[in-house]
Amino acid sequence: MTESIKETVRAAAGDRFEAEVCRITEAPPFIGSYADQLASGPHLLKLLKEQEDNYDGFIIACHLDPCLDAAKEITGKPVMGIGEVSMRMAPLLGRKFSVVGSSSATTYLKRRMVEQYGLEKFLASVRAPKPEWTGSQEELLIRAAGQAVREDGADVIVLGCAGFTGLDEAIKDDVKVPVLDGVACALAVMEGVLNMRGCTCRK
Structure with missing residues (x-):
């Protein structure tokens, strides 16, 4: 990382x-x-x-x-x-953003952060790759981000881990919406x- x-x-x-x-x-x-x-x-x-x-x-x-x-x-x-900056930047680029994290275990933490920063009205969802999914980290994130766009109405994706830095372009090319690398x-x-x-x- x-x-x-x-x-x-x-x-x-x-x-x-x-x-x-x-x-x-x-x-x-x-x-x-x-x-x-x-x-x-x-x-x-x-x-x-x-x-x-x-x-x-x-x-x-x-x-x-x-x-x-x-x-x-x-x-x-x-x-x-990097969490605050990326989530505050998201509403500048779209109407609704989704945070794609590393694990569903941190979903409640991400939601509380969104509330703390007063951004609830801009949040579409918090997503993470499911344990049963297989593939590279990039593939798993693309899958989770794709679900956020198609099913939750997100038009901006916020990458919810510093370890995802550098993957934004590949994910953006697939899901066709802005993807924010917090770093x-x-x-x-x-x-x-x-x-x-x-x-x-x-x-």
Whole structure:
């Protein structure tokens, strides 16, 4: 997953800005519950405080946005979660979006995120590949995204895991609607915010 994120970062940055990817080795390898978010939180916040003076902004590359509010609270520099950015971008591109996650076990978490961000009226569904399906990750995501478009009325697909970065074009070619890669979305928005000298409000 980390290598895929690095590839997306390199492609997005080009020669316009510098970005580094830091993997928190002490955190759970997969964030799929509130307990996982709590377990990763102290390590994430510690890293942010240690590196605050070395970077202009921070992106949390997990679609569940673990400890995003706490991260924004401890630094005035821009902090973004790929979940929030991609879901807020979706209504700019269509009327209804579906989140395609990695597992049905995280569906309730995605729905609560949508509610937290006030985006319920734009949500068509939350989908994930079914356990009995077989195929490559790309094939499974195409199948789930296709169902969201055909059965749920989604006209935008939000990829619900950082590990899906780089798969957006292949899925878009198949389902014929915009597909949002959260890592790429957050990088684009962060670049724009920094160009505007934006900062995070702590209130």
